[in-house]
Amino acid sequence: MLLEIDDVSLLYGRIQALHGISLTVAEGEIVALIGANGAGKSTTMRAISGIRPIATGSIRFDGEDISKLRADLRVRRGLCQAPEGRGIFPGMSVLENLDMGAYTRRDRAGIAEDLARVLDLFPRLAERRKQAGGTLSGGEQQMLAVGRALMSRPKLLLLDEPSMGLAPMLIQQIFDIIKEINEQGTTVLLVEQNAQQALARAHRAYVLETGKIVKTGTGAELLHDPAVKEAYLGVA
Amino acid sequence: MTTVLERVRSGREAAGERWRGAPRWVRWALLVAVIAFFYALPNREFYQYLGPIPTPGANFTQVLFTVSIYVLLAVGLNIVVGFAGLLDLGYFGFFAVGAYTVAVLTSPSSNLKTLWPWLLVVPLAIGLTMLSGVMLGTPTLRLRGDYLAIVTLGFAEMIRIAAVSSEFLKGQRGFNQIPHPPGKYADGKPFFGVLDARPYYWLVLTLIILVVIGVRNLTHSRVGRAWISIREDEDAAQLMGVPTFKFKLWAFASGAAIAGLAGALFAGKQNFVNSQNFELLNSIIILAAVIFGGSGNIVGAIVGGGLVAYMIERFRGIELFGVELYEYRFLIFGLVLVVMMIFRPEGLIPNRRRAAEFKDRRKEVIVGE
Ligand SMILES: Nc1ncnc2c1ncn2[C@@H]1O[C@H](COP(=O)(O)OP(=O)(O)OP(=O)(O)O)[C@@H](O)[C@H]1O
Numbered sequence: 010m011l012l013e014i015d016d017v018s019l020l021y022g023r024i025q026a027l028h029g030i031s032l033t034v035a036e037g038e039i040v041a042l043i044g045a046n047g048a049g050k051s052t053t054m055r056a057i058s059g060i061r062p063i064a065t066g067s068i069r070f071d072g073e074d075i076s077k078l079r080a081d082l083r084v085r086r087g088l089c090q091a092p093e094g095r096g097i098f099p100g101m102s103v104l105e106n107l108d109m110g111a112y113t114r115r116d117r118a119g120i121a122e123d124l125a126r127v128l129d130l131f132p133r134l135a136e137r138r139k140q141a142g143g144t145l146s147g148g149e150q151q152m153l154a155v156g157r158a159l160m161s162r163p164k165l166l167l168l169d170e171p172s173m174g175l176a177p178m179l180i181q182q183i184f185d186i187i188k189e190i191n192e193q194g195t196t197v198l199l200v201e202q203n204a205q206q207a208l209a210r211a212h213r214a215y216v217l218e219t220g221k222i223v224k225t226g227t228g229a230e231l232l233h234d235p236a237v238k239e240a241y242l243g244v245a
Numbered sequence: 246m247t248t249v250l251e252r253v254r255s256g257r258e259a260a261g262e263r264w265r266g267a268p269r270w271v272r273w274a275l276l277v278a279v280i281a282f283f284y285a286l287p288n289r290e291f292y293q294y295l296g297p298i299p300t301p302g303a304n305f306t307q308v309l310f311t312v313s314i315y316v317l318l319a320v321g322l323n324i325v326v327g328f329a330g331l332l333d334l335g336y337f338g339f340f341a342v343g344a345y346t347v348a349v350l351t352s353p354s355s356n357l358k359t360l361w362p363w364l365l366v367v368p369l370a371i372g373l374t375m376l377s378g379v380m381l382g383t384p385t386l387r388l389r390g391d392y393l394a395i396v397t398l399g400f401a402e403m404i405r406i407a408a409v410s411s412e413f414l415k416g417q418r419g420f421n422q423i424p425h426p427p428g429k430y431a432d433g434k435p436f437f438g439v440l441d442a443r444p445y446y447w448l449v450l451t452l453i454i455l456v457v458i459g460v461r462n463l464t465h466s467r468v469g470r471a472w473i474s475i476r477e478d479e480d481a482a483q484l485m486g487v488p489t490f491k492f493k494l495w496a497f498a499s500g501a502a503i504a505g506l507a508g509a510l511f512a513g514k515q516n517f518v519n520s521q522n523f524e525l526l527n528s529i530i531i532l533a534a535v536i537f538g539g540s541g542n543i544v545g546a547i548v549g550g551g552l553v554a555y556m557i558e559r560f561r562g563i564e565l566f567g568v569e570l571y572e573y574r575f576l577i578f579g580l581v582l583v584v585m586m587i588f589r590p591e592g593l594i595p596n597r598r599r600a601a602e603f604k605d606r607r608k609e610v611i612v613g614e
């Protein structure tokens with residue numbers, strides 16, 4: 010297993026946001042995490058990337074226990090998150106933002122190669138390479154956040170609602186890109202409100218409800234599960 | 246009103262464009278001219294032709310020395326506030342640590358009676374200030390931003406109160422006969438004397454240039470990129486693999502070290518240090534100067550620090566309706582700041598990025614969270 014989360018709880022002050030979550034991601038997979046607003050999806054991502062400390066449980070990545078490892082060191086191990094709400098650097102240009110994605114790397118040739126790949130995946134970013142990140146449109150910022158995360162050449166890419174705020178056409182496109190990234194060899198853990206699209210492309214998925222995993226299965230299984238259908242796919 | 250402002254703004258932007266677009270040698274020539282101007286400035290033979298620039302109510306070379314110290318402080322604080330985005334409300338506290346280290350170790354009034362030469366104590370003063378920065382920063386920089394502001398404020402007050410009331414730091418009576426920097430003319434007269442402020446000003450000016458070169462190199466390196474990313478979005482910086490705590494501590498400690506250097510220079514010139522030199526207001530003035538000039542931009546910090554310190558002195562000896570303007574210097578200063586923050590919140594000469602941060606479109610839509 011590339012990522013193994015075992016019985017993880019997380020507290021925000023007195024509020025317990027995660028109640029003993031366990032999940033795994035195998036190398037090469039796309040795993041989706043779906044759930045209602047406030048279920049704890051972003052919190053799970055924060056626990057994995059390390060910007061929030063966990064209270065109990067353990068997180069193993071690539072055979073190593075990273076439960077207590079600093080966030081920046083987790084990036085060096087090959088774990089990179091594109092944060093929810095974009096989280097790009099507003100004053101830096103598109104290129105500078107992408108460059109920050111490669112902050113932990115020193116292999117110039119490899120970075121140039123990945124930059125070319127990202128600009129190829131997102132032609133819109135290529136057009137606006139000199140523009141300040143903060144002046145991009147919402148959708149463009151979303152692409153930049155995903156592109157920037159790719160620049161660290163992660164083993165595991167964590168995407169928190171990459172389709173948020175995008176037009177239907179672009180949603181389609183961003184999911185296609187996620188698929189493509191995955192086929193090029195990056196493992197993906199994907200948080201999505203857009204359950205339909207996410208489940209259709211994920212190898213496996215987990216359903217999160219008020220800080221607990223309540224269901225798991227392959228993408229196709231959950232897509233046809235009556236309870237999931239009713240709660241998350243908007244079909245009665 | 247707004248059209249005038251717009252015109253001023255676009256004029257300034259055009260000037261910026263032209264500066265960036267100018268050939269290399271033109272920029273160098275201008276830079277050399279500006280530096281030469283400031284080296285020449287304290288000479289009476291030169292400044293007497295500058296019309297209203299010399300201060301009527303105070304010795305102009307003394308004023309220039311004060312201004313240069315403020316510029317050095319502004320350059321240092323700009324690293325902390327402008328580059329790393331850390332709010333330090335007690336920056337003058339580090340200046341005090343630097344000045345008192347020199348005073349305690351060199352002055353005959355000190356209980357220690359070490360009487361070390363000034364030059365030997367300068368690196369000690371810088372080191373000690375840096376250490377106090379690390380000690381203050383280590384517990385607080387892990388916490389959220391507002392804690393740092395409060396702790397630094399408390400730190401500066403603590404230093405001031407210790408200076409006022411502790412026997413060791415001599416309170417109002419202060420430390421006498423702090424030695425000057427070394428150096429003699431060919432005829433045996435000391436280069437750094439009591440009456441002539443020019444050598445001290447030239448020394449500070451030279452150090453400002455060296456510090457600016459150092460800071461510039463830093464900001465164009467990985468360190469600078471890390472600082473900017475922390476300022477713009479700390480969580481995102483961490484998610485990109487930037488060890489944020491380490492870099493914040495670095496910024497904080499290097500800022501402190503520069504203040505320590507300024508304090509040591511001040512003590513070496515002044516000959517006398519007592520508790521009245523370190524009012525809280527000074528911290529606020531420097532912070533305001535950095536923001537006024539355009540925080541995040543070295544040139545902005547220099548202009549801000551210089552202009553603010555100079556204007557305050559310039560008000561001396563000017564009477565309006567029977568009162569000296571100097572009495573109202575902080576009122577005027579406050580008004581200018583308020584007007585600035587309304588019309589030009591990014592400062593006089595902002596950093597390009599900083600200006601873009603103010604236009605950040607992420608604030609347009611409130612999503613998630
Ligand atoms: N910084 C915080 N302090 C306190 N409570 C928080 C904090 N962040 C999140 N929470 C709470 O934790 C719970 C889980 O939040 P989280 O952001 O993980 O939800 P989510 O599943 O990502 O929701 P959404 O789909 O709306 O993004 C919520 O009840 C939220 O109010």
Ligand SMILES: [Mg+2]
Binds near residue numbers: 050051052093613614
């Ligand atoms: Mg969320």
